[in-house]
Amino acid sequence: MARLEWTDLPDGIRQRVEKVAGSPASGARTQPGGFSAGMASRMSFEDGRRLFVKAVHASSQGTFDLYEREVGILRTIPRELPAAHLVESFTQDDWTVLVIEDVEGRHPRKDAPSDTATVLDAIAALAAVPPPADLPSLADELAEDAESWRRLEAAGLLDETTPWCVEHLAFLRTHAERVDAAVAGDRLVHGDLRTDNILIDPSGRARLLDWPWAARGAGWEDALLYLLDLRVADAEADVDPFLAHPVFHGSTTEDHMSLLAAIGGNWFEKCRWPAPPGMTALRDFQRREAIASVAWIAQMSEG
Structure with missing residues (x-):
């Protein structure tokens, strides 16, 4: 399934993400996998910061509800967990957006x-x-x-x-x-x-x-x-x-x-x-x- 790209997001949403990051975006790499068409991209910013950004419009109700539920959970799980933790989230103009720590790494190999x-x-x-x-x-x-x-x-x-x-x-x-x-x-x-x-x-x-x-x-x-x-x-x-x-x-x-x-x-x-x-x-x-x-x-x- 084709995911949303960073450039598919409305200007106001992209500007808000850049405000959270504290720097203009310089690149976005869409992540494969999963079952939804929501945006899921590793973002880089001009000051060198990297973040993982997920975004979806309310018209994709199933995915929208999941993202909203994930926000609530990420706000409460302990920071010491082996997770990628929430930096910030917001809902604007019928979009819900999660800004999460970017984790450098690879997926585990199923045959290893x-x-x-x-x-x-x-x-x-x-x-x-x-x-x-x-x-x-x-x-x-x-x-x-x-x-x-x-x-x-x-x-x-x-x-x-x-x-x-x-x-x-x-x-x-x-x-x-x-x-x-x-x-x-x-x-x-x-x-x-x-x-x-x-x-x-x-x-x-x-x-x-x-x-x-x-x-x-x-x-x-x-x-x-x-x-x-x-x-x-x-x-x-x-x-x-x-x-x-x-x-x-x-x-x-x-x-x-x-x-x-x-x-x-x-x-x-x-x-x-x-x-x-x-x-x-x-x-x-x-x-x-x-x-x-x-x-x-x-x-x-x-x-």
């Missing part, structure tokens, strides 16, 4: 075990920091997902999942419905960690980006979903050794299958819906994640 270990270390550090008190609980956020397999069955949509799902419906439904217990906790959860939401900086530290889905949970959920992302990229990827990482301490295989069952069912439901405005790649992503989720559950249940 050392990068995966670095990411899991960052998630463990994240889970060790007390979350802002006003974040929603992940259990509440997943309450609708917990009932997804019942809805798919009631709507006669199981044939649009996979043959394994049809054969093991009761297993999937039971595990999805206990997801609230599986993810219960009071640790900070990012909620949307994929390789395109992570940068490894020159020091070798993983920095976590894009925070609209942050919540309170058990603390291992981001790590499991990151490993799922690796399996989406390569169905044969051997991620099971990483389940011994300390970030998973206290969780069980039953917990892992519960989370995968809940989100997998939800993705099977949503991938059939029309894409939100400005997010045309989302539904294909959700179906691929759903298929990978149940394939991993099948493997776990056989082990």
Whole structure:
């Protein structure tokens, strides 16, 4: 999907960003990845400063709402977190704009075990920091997902999942419905960690980006979903050794299958819906994640 460019923004918005930076813009490099058409650019300024700028118009309602939610979260997360922190945000003329620290780095390689270990270390550090008190609980956020397999069955949509799902419906439904217990906790959860939401900086530290889905949970959920992302990229990827990482301490295989069952069912439901405005790649992503989720559950249940 083509993102908005810096030059697509109205003059008044660009001038306001330059005021925040304290210097005129000298360059903008649009970042690939993600599902929205909002602007997401690494900006350089004449005084040498660099910032990351995200902007979207209210006409792209889904993305606009996510950016607004991310502002609220970035204003409250502790500065010591391995994140790219908010410099300033504003809403003007139906645009919402986030000005964020620019992080020099590279995305982790999905086929590099050392990068995966670095990411899991960052998630463990994240889970060790007390979350802002006003974040929603992940259990509440997943309450609708917990009932997804019942809805798919009631709507006669199981044939649009996979043959394994049809054969093991009761297993999937039971595990999805206990997801609230599986993810219960009071640790900070990012909620949307994929390789395109992570940068490894020159020091070798993983920095976590894009925070609209942050919540309170058990603390291992981001790590499991990151490993799922690796399996989406390569169905044969051997991620099971990483389940011994300390970030998973206290969780069980039953917990892992519960989370995968809940989100997998939800993705099977949503991938059939029309894409939100400005997010045309989302539904294909959700179906691929759903298929990978149940394939991993099948493997776990056989082990």
